[in-house]
Amino acid sequence: MDSTFTLLELGWQAYFQQQLSLDDLESNRIARICAQKGSQYELASEFGLFTLESNSETPTMTVGDWVVTDTEHHFLRLLEPSSIFENSASNIDTVFLICALNQDFNLALIKRYLEMTHDAQANAVVVLTKADLSDDAAEKRALVEKLDPLLIVETVNALDANSLRCLSPFLKKGKTIALLGAVGSGKSALINTLMQTAEEGTTPKNIGESGALKIMPSGAILLDTKSMRERQIAQFDSSAIANFADIIALEKDCRFSDCHHQGEPGCAIKGAVKANRLDTQRVADFMLLRNEDSDNDQVTRSKPQEKFYRSAQSDIRARKHSSAE
Structure with a gap:
């Protein structure tokens, strides 16, 4: 497995660049946390993968965080995140809020996910799945759109790659996305279809061993940790x-x-x-x-x-x- 990545492939953006000092640019290294197990973190950088053991002086960190280390991979500091889901993930650009248009359609749950995403300071896009099985998709979509006049709402068939083209603006190279949705909402089907829409010569690849961060065929980064998958518990x-x-x-x-x-x-x-x-x-x-x-x-x-x-x-x-x- 190729363990070297450019910073752009890892999701580097101007927001983080502005936090670097001259020493960071000249002498130090930048890495992104791609997995966490206990007190040990796995990080990815332009120089490959390495592990970092936390101690009493290490701040609380999570998957998605950016850190500065010296050339010996010793921790120096944590960069301020652009968004953060406490104890779950950070630096997510867009969260797809997944809800099925069948009998499991749940407006209250969408509202809770919107609150969570706004609190995390990430962008939210509501993706209503199973449109092919719904006779009242337009009515349900209208209910969601009333929650916020600026909210982006897309109606899709997660099994149809053409249907998912509406999500392309959020899947650009270097952008980090995550999904929130209840069991049965179509998250897995949507991810599988997006991963199969690769152009010739492009394939998805994991960043690190855990697969918590994946580079999608579009170049976007899918952040999929266990704690993010279990965020549906948070609405209760x-x-x-x-x-x-x-x-x-x-x-x-x-x-x-x-x-x-x-x-x-x-x-x-x-x-x-x-x-x-x-x-x-x-x-x-x-x-x-x-x-x-x-x-x-x-x-x-x-x-x-x-x-x-x-x-x-x-x-x-x-x-x-x-x-x-």
């Missing part, structure tokens, strides 16, 4: 629990334990809406997060959703305990 954090804890508590008062809150008799949530004790839009967002599967008439929850419900119930119990005291 404490803020989401705080937003919906009252609704979750009401579920216990429904007449039926498997109430779907779709007009069943004795539904406590619908009763609260009718009595103007709950906002209709908040309930709608909550229902989207629950991701009910109308095809089999049973509530299905992903692992992140199960974690959300367990955490929410614990939060509710803690609040009741605090009030009792």
